[in-house]
Amino acid sequence: MSQINIRTLAKELGISPGTVSKALKDSHEISADTKERVLALAKKLNYVPNIYASSLRKKRSKTIAVVLPEVADSFFSLAINGIESVAQKKGYHVLIYLTHENFIKEQEILNDFKNGRVDGVLISVTSETKHAQHINELQSSGVRVVMFDRVFENIQIAKVGTNDFESGLLATEHLTACGCKRIAYLSISKNLSITNQRMEGYKNALEENNLSASFSQILHCKNDEAYNYKALKKMMQSHNRPDGILASVEKLIITVYTVCRELNVRIPQDVKVVGFSNLASAGILNPSVTTIAQPAFEIGEAAALLLFKSLEKTGFNLNEKSINLPSKLVVRDSAKQ
Amino acid sequence: MSQINIRTLAKELGISPGTVSKALKDSHEISADTKERVLALAKKLNYVPNIYASSLRKKRSKTIAVVLPEVADSFFSLAINGIESVAQKKGYHVLIYLTHENFIKEQEILNDFKNGRVDGVLISVTSETKHAQHINELQSSGVRVVMFDRVFENIQIAKVGTNDFESGLLATEHLTACGCKRIAYLSISKNLSITNQRMEGYKNALEENNLSASFSQILHCKNDEAYNYKALKKMMQSHNRPDGILASVEKLIITVYTVCRELNVRIPQDVKVVGFSNLASAGILNPSVTTIAQPAFEIGEAAALLLFKSLEKTGFNLNEKSINLPSKLVVRDSAKQ
């Protein structure tokens, strides 16, 4: 209950607290002998530094925040994994915050970081987020920020993402190669650059293949499963039912499969499906699903590395950095030639 | 960059820092008028308190740690969700740590909490963890601890879990009711009470049904997919191949499905499968998988609520609390009558 602090160690050893402090950080101005004695006692008494005291003093907390829309999604789970593994190696601590796609909440969360709680932030914005003002404000208060996955384009902030345009293009080309003529794109937000990029890739592929846009459909889904379910069902019952579907985020795949099963629309015979996903179960779905698999772990890892580098190197121009890690198409039964 | 602090506010208003501090926490000894002026200015200047200073002073950080074996698993993702939602409501912050089933790491992580970094800890131990010494030590340094999911029995620590014994029993009875005679149980650790409890339920069900234990098999899996894959494959190729499988954790389901597919062992015709799982995709697997679904979100939520109650009520005897939230059997195609 009564914690060991630097003063305890100092008294016990008959030296000053300042010396102990320096010895503990292996300062060059302390003799090897003293260091040894300090370290030995610290270990013996299991001294654990009070990080609130040192953070207050140093104005550095060795803590970062990860701000995410949700966590029950393979992409984000894997990304957290990547982030945490780097943080653990570098001695950083990771605070986690979920916005549940709520922009107000995102603003409040970031605002709370303005007085030193964290040294840096890794963020994937909500589907409601339309601008970066809150992020810029945070940066001007001295906190480093790296966006990952759901990033903003045309803005000077460090970003780590994947090749969304090419992936959308590739996925759609795959569907056309499988013979699809009426391909639907399921979007998740009109604000998010990632789904828009994927959509642009999709549109490009349609044009390339001279597929009339009038036969294609873009379904704007929401953060509301019941709504998506209904909208999708309606689409699949329409006179001009798509024969190909590209789902821009993981959770929509489950909706697609569920709706198709209920309507007795067969995958892949009646409709072929490709989804952006990192589902571990992708291969054992009924049928197994063709996916665009993102390097989720690596994206988290790269974002964290970038952040730590900027935190540890002076004169590192974080805002100019941008990393792009390619996704890849994994062909399975739901859409194959 | 230059932060607003209590002194800034005090100067601006021509009052003392102490008064500002009290006004900000709505202390009864401050006049309504002063409070109003303080709050107004704080809002105007977007004052954010420095939590390192207040934590140092109060020896309370309003921060908890969640220590988990992994996160790429639906159970833990959902549990985090539950924890985070309660924390956000109560104004607590959540640090996350992954042990990757490594006991040494678990010890190191807990050790770091001994000097005030967190007020409380929610932990689900590694599959290697055999005793609670590190947890007890943490408690004696004044940190509150609640175990969830992977808990210890026979030890005075707050626990939140599910009815593992009954679930194992129920799942196995379901398999026997489906006609299985040679049922295999896939365990994940010999140390974890949860898989052992599930196994006891399994054994009980075998006895009840006079199924000779000699025909049943218990396969001890490891934290090593390649190993599990091989071991399972061997089992499924043996002369006495099981006609029923109970997988004690989520990720093993994927291994089972993969192996069966490769060996052309048909589910459910040749072998029926039940798995403990919260996979969102359970219903659209090939075939859809019968599961024991745990109330993962609720378990996280309950664990967090318990922790916060103990942190906020004095004289709350945390260590005597124990909450049990029932899981339920969801029958799907991989094992049904």
Next chain:
DNA sequence: TTGAAAGCGCTAACAG
């Protein structure tokens, strides 16, 4: 109802 002052534990500048 407000102010003054001490101090949480640590670090860093400076002195010795």
Next chain:
DNA sequence: CTGTTAGCGCTTTCAA
């Protein structure tokens, strides 16, 4: 190489 000291920003007695 070691010690002394001031102070990070906040809370909390105690005095006014």
